[in-house]
Amino acid sequence: MARSDEDLAFLDDHERDTFLEIAVLQTRGVLEAYRRLVLPASRATDRAFVDAVRARYAMARPCVGGLARVKAPIAVACGRDDHWVGYEDAVRLVRALPSASLHVVADAGQLLPLEQPARLAAVVDDWLARVREAG
Numbered sequence: 001m002a003r004s005d006e007d008l009a010f011l012d013d014h015e016r017d018t019f020l021e022i023a024v025l026q027t028r029g030v031l032e033a034y035r036r037l038v039l040p041a042s043r044a045t046d047r048a049f050v051d052a053v054r055a056r057y058a059m060a061r062p063c064v065g066g067l068a069r070v071k072a073p074i075a076v077a078c079g080r081d082d083h084w085v086g087y088e089d090a091v092r093l094v095r096a097l098p099s100a101s102l103h104v105v106a107d108a109g110q111l112l113p114l115e116q117p118a119r120l121a122a123v124v125d126d127w128l129a130r131v132r133e134a135g
Helices: 013-022 028-037 039-044 047-055 088-096 117-134
Strands: 074-079 100-105
Touching: 013 028, 013 039, 028 039, 074 088, 074 117, 088 100, 100 117
Parallel strands: 074 100
Antiparallel strands: none
């Protein structure tokens, strides 16, 4: 699902492999933001820890019961092409939450805030308006 019309120059194999694995919009701008905001943490990641967390992925267990009691407005935003979390779990979650809205953003994945910042900002603005109305 990756989209790019640009030739990208990577610093090293780690940057190339991790960026290409998760970026849906593979552009210079997204790569530059990834370099600043994500890559340092990626380099410092304890891979054994990440594997253990993934093995116990929260949405694989029932967790919606407690969340269903939340009456405040909830906004769930996810990238349409997020290959780790995906949006199907978000659909299941939103169905169980009476005050939730679901926003599946096209042309984005795990890097939604970097790939589609204006669309994510619109989701947050909408959610804040609903919070003010409810308050």
